[in-house]
Amino acid sequence: MRQQVAEVHDALTQLLDEWGRYALNIEAWYITKPLLRDTTGTVATTVAYERAMDALAGVAESLHEHSTQADIDHATSLADNAWTAWHAANDYALDVGLSDRSPTERAALQRLAKLVERLTHSAAGDPELVAVKRDIQGCLDKITTVSAGWSDIVDLPAIDHRVFRQLPSPS
Structure with a gap:
């Protein structure tokens, strides 16, 4: 049982690591896979991934070595579902890229990446x-269907954080 619990926790950690690698990849974040951050609720694969991750995170948090086998099996199933949802969302986002965004938003995302x-x-x-x-800021103001903001930019380790002190009050 202890091994199965560890595997569920590891699956959650690995999925979060996948998201972290995506978030640090400027090209993927803004150009090749922005649909992973769609905020309209109309990208079924993104919605399924978000729900699968929420379900897994909620169950994994309460899972421990003394959990029942039924709870462990349920958590394992949720981990499998989350991985399936991640791959489906990631693949779909890569296939679509920016093609389903408006010309204005597409241009803003491309410019923002640069x-x-x-x-x-x-x-x-x-x-x-x-x-x-x-x-x-002009680009951010034009992006309405995917989550994009100063916090995403500030969190990038590739940017010298002394640069941000030179920027007048990012919002």
Whole structure:
């Protein structure tokens, strides 16, 4: 039983790691797979993945070595479902890319990816940072169907965090 509980916890950890790798990949986050962050609720694979992860996380949190076999079996099934949902959502997002977004949002996501990539090569004293910040905010204002914000950008380890002190009040 202890092994099965550990396997469920490991599945959750590995799924969270997959999401983390996705979140750190600027091209995937903004261009090749933004549907993984769709906020409209109309991308069935994304909705299924989110529900599967919520279900797994809720059950895995309460799972322990003294859980019943039925609870462990249920958690194992949820882990299997979450992996299936992740692969389906990831594959669908890659297949669709930006093609189902409006021309304005598609252009904003493409531009945003370039601007964020630009930040990864910026230094704190870069005189263009104010213009880059303004352009980033302009892109963010045009993105309405996928989750995109300053918090995603600030969390990227590839960006020198001293750069953010040079940006006037990101919102």
